[in-house]
Amino acid sequence: MSQRVLREYRRLVAAGGAANESNLHPTDPADLTHWEATLEGPQGTPYEGHSFPLRVTVPDKYPTLPPSVCFPKRTMPHPNVKWDTGEVCLDTLAGGWTPVMDLQYAVMAVRRLLAEPNPESPLNLELAALSRLGDHKAYDGIIKYRLAHSSIK
């Protein structure tokens, strides 16, 4: 449904930077299938102060089917993100998706996930276990380690 994506693109451009805090934009304006965004680490989380790139792919059957959203591999240590592939497990992007939602909503949902991990559906088993255990120092420590370690490389 390219009309729909086009409409979203136009709406984003018209609204300007203030409304688009994640800087959601298509990689190539001529091809609206691949989009990018940047998420700022929410305050009060170990992700604070870091920026995370996000990749959004729009399927043919959009908006009946949800867009696929993922992080680049080995950039996001999070209980609901698979470290090695960047895959995100979020109900809004799967069974909970309805066609009234749009790309920006999807990106915002991922941002909300950063601040509120969901222990029910973990893709990073060790981080999820640490969170369930209540060992917050270790949980924060691992995340900070990963973020610092990969940025040095």
Next chain:
Amino acid sequence: MHTAAVDAEHEYVYEDDFDGNSFDDTSAEKYTDMAAGKKRNSIMSQESEFEIDDQLYSDDDGTDAYNDYTLVEPLSTVSARELNQGTVPNLKYECLTAQSIFEKMVERVNHLKLIFNICTEDLLSLMQHFDWNEERLLESWTDKMDDLLVEIGLKNASETVSGTQIDASNGTETARTLNFRNNFSCMICCEEKTTNTFSLECGHEYCIDCYRHYVNDKLNSGNIISCIGCSLALKNDDIDKITGSPSSKKLMMSSIKSFVQKHNKNYRWCPFTDCNYIIHLKDTSSLDEYARLHYSPFVKCSDSHRFCFSCAFEIHAPADCNVTALWVNKSRKESANLNWVLSNTKECPKCSVNIEKDGGCNHMVCSGCKYEFCWICERDWTPHGKSFYQCTLYKSDDDKKNAKTSLEVAAKTLKKYTFYYKMFNAQEESAKLDWTLGQAVGAKVRLLQEKMGVSWIEGQFLAESVRTLYEGRTALKWSFAVAYYSDASHNLTKIFVDNQSLLSAAVEDLSELLEIKEPAKIMDRKTDFYNKAGYVENRTSALIECGRDLLCKGICKPV
């Protein structure tokens, strides 16, 4: 209802003359007779020699598994054949389809209408939401009543507050029907076109194409479909209107399917390809007891497909479900290493000409040099023709030396496993090839019958033989899994291996018969077919019983 078939005509008579072959080693025979005598107290008269041997084979821990269990019904109503095949005696189950389950649910709904004051459709949706679990539905209903309906989306919240429609902007006249609109701008596809639209009372209106795509996508989930924009529920009528076809049936079916999936303790899909039958086992409490006795719950669907209820897998007698699971798991892990075993073409050991196997029989004759050899072990055939079947016995060399390093132990275990895996696969492949061959020949025979005017009943012997052969090979195949996990030094294991050899020989004999291509010759050798098939059947039963004994006595330890 379908109880384990009572088949009085096929009572096991262990004094059958097998097929005239004489055996040097009669211990196997003796064993099977003893096993037969021990259990079939109520069917056969016990002779004195069996009583003596009974004590010899009593359990060490004092509990005599054979006489201890209490069955629901006496053994005499169960056919000896069923017992022999390792099935659970008197297993009660029924064979259903998704459609019949749905119809039963509709019946229940009609009963429930008296308690709830809602229309049938809504009630169906309610049941669907609670996974067709009446108790949960009743519980929730007594708790929440109308609020429950709002929660699920069957009623608009506004309706319950004042009893009248608050949101009148989209009037009830336009809701739940297709409306034709000019230049309608749909929010979903962002196109402006002249089209039909659909909306519910909530007023969320979208073009019919979008709604159709949306509904079609959700039909497979089995859950209630709600409005695109809110949680108000679409009724089955609405779904049909939107898609223009009776799709709500599809939704109901997928809901029933997920119900079956969730209740997989009592319900099982028939694992055969393209078979849509469901087996429903009402009482699963007895299964544990039977598992202890190493019986497996084998069931049969209305299409005559037999499978194991616990494993949803093929019949795996003489192995029990535990052994089967371990074996399958192991082979999945080791399959990468053992791929070479599965090759269907091999070279003749003498002249190295490529031979491709197209029949189940393992007795190969090289077309080039006429060398006769066994497909499985690639050695001379002549020792195989005699009573002792060399192939099946695993001779582990270096028994005296203890493996020094863990590497050596691992190598030895792998070697042993490779041997049994090879045998297992050989039998599986042979079974498949036999079956295909059998079908082809069967077709020819039927043609011949029409020409010669032979009755259909008479011609059934071929189909029966093919089936018996297939069952024999399957039992033999799984017996290797049992043998792998068994203690090789124990006497009973040796007897078990003997039984394997006998069955192997019998099966190869019958398989050779199948290789006869001319239908006229087949009709001539009809009596041979009968004899050899009967022999295979007997040996199969004996092997299964022996296997079960190994398991009961703990000689076979699946680890």
Next chain:
Amino acid sequence: MAPPRSQRKRALNCTGALVAAVGLGVTCWYLWKNYTGEAEGEQRLSREEAAESKCVVVTPSVCDVQNMVHWEMLINSDQEDIVFLVAPGCHDRFSSEVLSLVDEQFKYKAINCETVDGIWYCVKSLMKQQLYVIPSEVSNGIPNDIARYVQDIGQWRTREDILVAFPV
């Protein structure tokens, strides 16, 4: 003798073919370089991470050898891929004796764990090549499945063993 026009035409054809071949060769080389470059880069990354990457579980004995081993030197170094998991009860000691000597930018290499189970989850998450631990100082010892997450386990029994692995 061939007429000059067809001769020129043939020469033109030859040069055209030559140019096309060279162009094709260059494209292929470029693509191949990109492809292997990517694979190489990834390999380099994983090899770096795998080579000599260490994970140390900090227990009282580990703190004791600080005077001889000087852990902060390993932490402060860019070349050393090492992480310290500080067991419950040793946080303050490790912090005051070691981390106070560490540059701010490297402090992430020390992770404080509030529970013993937490230590093992961290080990599994980080998947370093070598694990150093004194099992007797960790309640319940080493979990059975830890071999799936690390390659070598240097089990120390006494503090002298530590000095062997990390020479003064």
